[in-house]
Amino acid sequence: MRKFSILLLILLTACASLLPQPAATRISPALTIRTHPDGALYVGDLVSFEAYNPVAAQPLSNSLRISLAGKTLAEQPFNQFGMGARSQATFYWAWDTHALQPGDYILTFTLLPSGVHWDQKISLLPAAQLPAAQAGAHWASVETACCTLHYITGTDAEKDLDALKRMLDAQAADVARRMGTQYKGKVPVTYLPRTLGHGGFTSDGIYVSYLHQNYAGGTAQQVTHHELVHWLDGQLGGNLRPSMLQEGLAVYMSDGHFKVEPIVPRAAALIDLNLYIPLRKLADTFYFSQHEASYAEAAALISYIISTYGQDGFNTFYRDIRPAKSGSQADALDAALQAHFGMNLDTFEAKFSAFLRQQPADAAARTDMRLTVAFYDTVRRYQREMDPSAYFLYTWLPDVATMRQRGIVADFLRHPDGLLNSQIENLLVSGDAALRAADYNGVESKINTVNLLLDLRSRFGG
Numbered sequence: 001m002r003k004f005s006i007l008l009l010i011l012l013t014a015c016a017s018l019l020p021q022p023a024a025t026r027i028s029p030a031l032t033i034r035t036h037p038d039g040a041l042y043v044g045d046l047v048s049f050e051a052y053n054p055v056a057a058q059p060l061s062n063s064l065r066i067s068l069a070g071k072t073l074a075e076q077p078f079n080q081f082g083m084g085a086r087s088q089a090t091f092y093w094a095w096d097t098h099a100l101q102p103g104d105y106i107l108t109f110t111l112l113p114s115g116v117h118w119d120q121k122i123s124l125l126p127a128a129q130l131p132a133a134q135a136g137a138h139w140a141s142v143e144t145a146c147c148t149l150h151y152i153t154g155t156d157a158e159k160d161l162d163a164l165k166r167m168l169d170a171q172a173a174d175v176a177r178r179m180g181t182q183y184k185g186k187v188p189v190t191y192l193p194r195t196l197g198h199g200g201f202t203s204d205g206i207y208v209s210y211l212h213q214n215y216a217g218g219t220a221q222q223v224t225h226h227e228l229v230h231w232l233d234g235q236l237g238g239n240l241r242p243s244m245l246q247e248g249l250a251v252y253m254s255d256g257h258f259k260v261e262p263i264v265p266r267a268a269a270l271i272d273l274n275l276y277i278p279l280r281k282l283a284d285t286f287y288f289s290q291h292e293a294s295y296a297e298a299a300a301l302i303s304y305i306i307s308t309y310g311q312d313g314f315n316t317f318y319r320d321i322r323p324a325k326s327g328s329q330a331d332a333l334d335a336a337l338q339a340h341f342g343m344n345l346d347t348f349e350a351k352f353s354a355f356l357r358q359q360p361a362d363a364a365a366r367t368d369m370r371l372t373v374a375f376y377d378t379v380r381r382y383q384r385e386m387d388p389s390a391y392f393l394y395t396w397l398p399d400v401a402t403m404r405q406r407g408i409v410a411d412f413l414r415h416p417d418g419l420l421n422s423q424i425e426n427l428l429v430s431g432d433a434a435l436r437a438a439d440y441n442g443v444e445s446k447i448n449t450v451n452l453l454l455d456l457r458s459r460f461g462g
């Protein structure tokens with residue numbers, strides 16, 4: 001990056017408090033209220049609310065009521081929300097603003113049963129000010145050989161629809177071949193026009209971020225392949241499929257995590273980089289361990305099992321893992337390893353780590369692994385601090401079938417779009433491109449600049 005651009009960015013950061021910020025208000029030290037869609041609200045929006053304590057997992061109260069002019073809009077209990085399980089009262093599309101005039105509205109929030117309450121002003125902009133691209137956007141679907149593909153009109157998915165359909169069918173065929181099974185019916189696949197988490201989820205369907213400016217990197221092709229492995233893995237079933245093995249299988253079967261990359265050399269590099277996670281710990285805290293190290297190690301573990309026992313041997317073992325009484329996935333794994341391979345988890349790990357240590361040193365894999373970790377740690381830091389709806393532990397991913405049914409698109413079309421957001425996202429997009437091109441100096445400089453900007457923003461407020 002040229003020097004004047006960095007100076008400009010630092011100046012912008014110092015002015016961060018003047019820029020549009022994510023729609024969150026700290027009411028008291030104990031409660032944060034976030035509204036959705038992100039950013040400014042317009043007449044016609046169906047407004048959702050998240051109310052949570054950012055520093056505690058305990059319920060703040062039994063429930064929270066939101067009212068307007070003495071009339072209750074909704075009341076919701078505090079429950080665990082997201083993968084991070086924070087205590088939160090969640091109000092999906094609780095405030096219908098279609099019939100309202102633009103202007104300021106005073107909403108009252110009341111904790112129950114205590115009755116503690118406070119007011120908060122929320123402003124609605126005229127519907128006419130909604131960006132034109134969003135005003136006419138709606139859900140659409142198209143059938144492909146493998147899948148029902150859902151998208152929102154006017155987005156990059158629609159612009160690239162023909163190529164996207166071909167890509168999806170090609171990935172689906174490859175996954176079916178590699179997993180040795182066929183799809184039972186069409187797979188529901190939704191391409192979202194917003195970066196969310198690391199770009200892909202599988203639950204009642206497959207959800208993949210598809211936008212040209214996807215700051216979380218990862219090609220749609222690679223992520224689609226990964227999620228389709230999860231889909232067929234779920235279809236093949238089992239008793240308990242530990243998270244570590246599910247994710248390892250998806251990376252292994254996709255020849256890499258965010259890109260095609262050498263599985264075993266990258267995991268071997270983790271030992272050198274002091275990022276190797278003992279298997280017992282990894283099995284029990286998979287999604288809370290360092291993300292990229294976890295996935296790389298889990299993929300190498302699958303590679304090791306399949307190369308030692310064959311794919312049939314792996315499947316017989318994997319699909320027969322049963323929950324342990326303790327609830328620990330490591331204990332479940334330990335029992336299944338003994339039953340199928342005649343060794344406990346400690347013995348198995350000794351063999352696996354010896355296998356990794358025997359790998360020849362691979363300087364490129366080591367550098368790539370180190371910078372992949374640094375890049376995605378930076379992406380997640382940006383999400384936590386400036387795009388919290390996208391942060392993977394608390395992603396804002398409402399029920400998409402309901403959204404389609406009710407014609408709701410704004411939750412996915414809007415995201416924080418301040419100047420600093422755009423600048424950082426541009427840096428991340430070019431950092432990802434540099435990482436893919438093995439331009440390691442390039443990606444390192446982008447990572448450093450983003451972290452500097454985030455440091456300055458937190459120092460100067462915003």
Ligand SMILES: [Zn+2]
Pocket residue numbers: 226230247250
């Ligand atoms: Zn996955």
